[in-house]
Amino acid sequence: MHPLRIALAAALLATTATTATTVTTAGAAPAASRESSLSWTTCGPATDQTAQCAWLRVPLDWSRPTGRKINLAVARHPAADPAHKIGTLLFVPGAGVSVVNQVATPWHGGLGLLPELVDRFDIVGIDPRGGGVDLTYGSADATVHSASLDCARPFNDPAVSRFPADLAGYVKLLKHNRAAAASCDQDLIRHLDAETQARDAEALRAALGESQLTWFAWTYASLLAQTYAQLFPDRIRALVLDGPLDHTVPTATYVRTQVHETEEAFGRFVAWCGRDPSCALHGQDIPAIYDEIVERANRVPLPVDGLDHAITGEEIGYIVMYVLENGTIPAGYGGWIDLAYALANLRTGDTTGWAGAYATTLAPAYYHPYRAGGCVDFPRDITTYAEFQALRRELAQLAPHTGGVSDSWDYVSGCQGWPVTSVAPRRPVVVHDAPPTLLVLTRHNPLAPYDLATPVANQIEGSTTVTYEGDAHIAYFNSPCVRDAELAFLTTATPGVAACADGT
Incomplete structure (x- = not known):
C-alpha cells in the first residue's frame, strides 16, 4: 500500500465512525496455540499500552539458514475482546511502510475502521526488511524497528530524470x-524479495506458536501473501487481498x-x-x-x-x-x-x-x-x-x-543498471490446496488496474472475488460495503457479496 493511503486512514479515523456491520459468527477457530517463543516487552510510552513488541531473529538469506542473522521488529496487539477471540491476524500493508507502529496502535493504520478486527483477533505485524516510513508521524512511535537499508544516497534525485530523452x-x-x-547495506538490499519475506512470516507464525494465521494484505503485499500461500497453504486460516496484482x-x-x-x-x-x-x-x-x-x-x-x-x-x-x-x-x-x-x-x-x-x-x-x-x-x-x-x-x-x-x-x-538481479516470478504464482481466499478488485485503480488484478483469481484455487465499482487503490478505505465483505470473510472465512457500487 502506498503511504498516503495509510496517512489518510489515520486522519479519517479521527473524525469518522465505522459503518461496518458486526459479524457474530466466528467460524471454526484454529487449534489452540502453543506458547510464543518471543520475548515480549512494551512497545514504548507512545503506543497503546496493551501492545507488545519483540525481536524476531531470522537468516539474512533463507537459502543459508546457518549464515548471518538479522533482527526484525514485530508487534502484537492482543484481542480487545478475548472472550470472543478468533485467532491471530497478520496485517501486511505493503512495501516501504513501518508496520510496527500501526499494529502497536492500530487506530493509526486504518484497522480502526473495523474495530471488530481489533476486538476479535490478536493483530501482529513484522516491520519490513529495510524499514519504512512512520505514518503516525511519531504520535504512536514504537521503540523497536527493523534496520533501514542505511543508504547514503537518496534514490530520488530531482536532477536525474526518470524520462531521459537522449x-x-x-x-x-x-x-x-x-x-x-x-x-x-549490500547484504540486506539483496534479500528483500517476496519469497524471503514470506519465509519471515512463517518464522513469525512458528515463533508465535500458532498453527495458522489469518492474513490481511494490501496491494504490493499481495505478492508476498500469494507466495506464502503457495509455500504454506495449510498455515493460513483465511486470506484477504485488497488490490492484488499479477507480477508475471x-x-x-x-x-x-x-x-x-x-x-x-x-x-x-x-x-x-x-x-x-x-x-x-x-x-x-x-x-x-x-x-x-x-x-x-x-x-x-x-x-x-x-x-x-x-x-x-x-x-x-x-x-x-x-x-x-x-x-x-x-x-x-x-x-x-x-x-x-x-x-x-x-x-x-x-x-x-x-x-x-x-x-x-x-x-x-x-x-x-x-x-x-x-x-x-x-x-x-x-x-x-x-x-x-x-x-x-x-x-x-x-x-x-x-x-x-x-x-x-x-x-x-x-531499476535500469540496478546491481541486484530481479527474482520476479516468471510464471503465475499458482496456489493449490488454497485456504479460503477473498480478492477485492477495484474497477478504476491506477496502481493495481482491474485487468492486471483479475488473473490472480485464476491463480488461487477456489478464490472468491468482490469487485468495487469505484475509484480507489485500497477499496477498504473507500467503500463501507467492501469493509463489510472483508470483515465477514476474515471472521467467518466464507464469502458474501460479489460487488460493491457505493462511493462511485
Whole structure:
C-alpha cells in the first residue's frame, strides 16, 4: 500500500465512525496455540499500552539458514475482546511502510475502521526488511524497528530524470541508480524479495506458536501473501487481498496498463470537477492548468518550505498520481477535492503542504525500501537503451497529461543498471490446496488496474472475488460495503457479496 493511503486512514479515523456491520459468527477457530517463543516487552510510552513488541531473529538469506542473522521488529496487539477471540491476524500493508507502529496502535493504520478486527483477533505485524516510513508521524512511535537499508544516497534525485530523452540522460540515470544502490547495506538490499519475506512470516507464525494465521494484505503485499500461500497453504486460516496484482505479466504490458489507467483516472478527476461545484477548479480548463504547472516546474522548480530542494514537475506528477487513486473521499483526506485545491494553489506558486506529500512519496524512509524491493520483485525485461526509449515514447502518446508516471515506470527507470538481479516470478504464482481466499478488485485503480488484478483469481484455487465499482487503490478505505465483505470473510472465512457500487 502506498503511504498516503495509510496517512489518510489515520486522519479519517479521527473524525469518522465505522459503518461496518458486526459479524457474530466466528467460524471454526484454529487449534489452540502453543506458547510464543518471543520475548515480549512494551512497545514504548507512545503506543497503546496493551501492545507488545519483540525481536524476531531470522537468516539474512533463507537459502543459508546457518549464515548471518538479522533482527526484525514485530508487534502484537492482543484481542480487545478475548472472550470472543478468533485467532491471530497478520496485517501486511505493503512495501516501504513501518508496520510496527500501526499494529502497536492500530487506530493509526486504518484497522480502526473495523474495530471488530481489533476486538476479535490478536493483530501482529513484522516491520519490513529495510524499514519504512512512520505514518503516525511519531504520535504512536514504537521503540523497536527493523534496520533501514542505511543508504547514503537518496534514490530520488530531482536532477536525474526518470524520462531521459537522449543517451546522455539515460547514462546519467544508469550511473545514479548504480551509485544509489551501492550506497546501501549490500547484504540486506539483496534479500528483500517476496519469497524471503514470506519465509519471515512463517518464522513469525512458528515463533508465535500458532498453527495458522489469518492474513490481511494490501496491494504490493499481495505478492508476498500469494507466495506464502503457495509455500504454506495449510498455515493460513483465511486470506484477504485488497488490490492484488499479477507480477508475471510482461513489463511493457504492465507499464502500458498502469499508465493508461493513470491517464484515465486524471480524466475521471477532470469530469468529476466539471460536475461538482465543490471542486476548487470547477468550470476551468484543468488539463491546460495541470500541463502548465508541470511544464513550469520542470523549467523552474518550485521551492517548498521544509524540503531540502525545489520540486520539479516530474516530482509533482508522481505525487499527483498517488492522490488520483483516492477518488472522491471527503476534503482533508487526500482525495480529488484536496487535489483540486492543491493544483489551484500551485497555479499561484503556493506549495503549502507539498513537503508532507513528498515525505510520504519520494523521501528515503519510504522510497528506499519501496524501490529496492521493487527492483527484485518487478520483472526487468526492458534492458537496452533502444527498448527503453521506444517504450518511453509510447507512454508519452498514451498519457498526454500524466506523462507516463506510474509505479511500474518508476521500476523500469529506477531499476535500469540496478546491481541486484530481479527474482520476479516468471510464471503465475499458482496456489493449490488454497485456504479460503477473498480478492477485492477495484474497477478504476491506477496502481493495481482491474485487468492486471483479475488473473490472480485464476491463480488461487477456489478464490472468491468482490469487485468495487469505484475509484480507489485500497477499496477498504473507500467503500463501507467492501469493509463489510472483508470483515465477514476474515471472521467467518466464507464469502458474501460479489460487488460493491457505493462511493462511485
